[in-house]
Amino acid sequence: LKHNLVVTQFFVFLYCKCLWRGLKFVIRKVTGRCELQRICHNNKPGARRTLKIESSLRYSKNELCQSALSAHPDRVEKTIDDIMTLKRVNPDTNPQLGISLQASLLQIVGYRGLVAKVEKLRREPYDCENPDHEEMLMKLWKTLRPDSPLTGRISKQWCEIGFQGNDPKTDFRGMGLLGLHNLLYFAEHDKATALQVLHDSLQPKHRWFPPLSHHLIPRSRLTTLQTPSRSTTPG
Incomplete structure (x- = not known):
């Protein structure tokens, strides 16, 4: 019974994951915007937007997006350029996206660095x-x-x-x-x-x-x- 429950939960997880990715694909085709574009468009600058951007990058299937969360502050701008290239977003027609992403990512890597320093001090x-x-x-x-x-x-x-x-x-x-x-x-x-x-x-x-x-x-x-x-x- 326990084995069957584990198998069921596994398939439910796969189903939900595939369903979510399929839904994201459909939304992108309908709106013409990637998830990061939609987040910046639908949320004003602030904590809510930053949280959503961080979540999107963390749970992305792409390693570039995941590694962006631990980028060095000096490489944030280059990282944003790489992400926009990956997402096939033209910076000339979407200049505000790069600015918004850079502001949020600098904030994210900044607080992560602060947490690391505090933990080092604690130890x-x-x-x-x-x-x-x-x-x-x-x-x-x-x-x-x-x-x-x-x-x-x-x-x-x-x-x-x-x-x-x-x-x-x-x-x-x-x-x-x-x-x-x-x-x-x-x-x-x-x-x-x-x-x-x-x-x-x-x-x-x-x-x-x-x-x-x-x-x-x-x-x-x-x-x-x-x-x-x-x-x-x-x-």
Whole structure:
């Protein structure tokens, strides 16, 4: 019975795939436009158009279209020219298509590069022997506790800003340098809010409220995990 179900699902998949491709072929013949042309024509510049273009390229049966999603930013223009040639679209009679595709593809490869950089940062462990890492950590303390000199690198004082032990490096095991970067960015660029959150978290009536560091390091993990696989930025 299980074998029959698998076979049935396989044939249903093939049927739907063939039906969809056949439908796309008919639509192209009727409208005189390829799928990318229809997407750009029917959707205003923005996230919706970019999402549809990315989906079209990702699920294309052509390797050129699929590889376009990972093209280097410097090669985006050439990639668009190749795609238009592949789709038999005349750039002289359809100049706007190239412009629209280039804008969306630059957006797509840009956010993909950003996700890669963030993931690399997340995987980089905190190294107490690295002076740059230590400098960032000390800067975090001075920003949040400007009037309280740190008595030592290993100190219970770190608990005052939400770290769980005497050595804050252990709190970065899950998120690596990304957690530290998030904390430092928040403390430096929205210092008033960061200090207020820190103050509230240390009040007896707010003991339920997570301390600043304990709150933001796991949140950076959540944000990374929820980073969309598709672009949602208008443009």
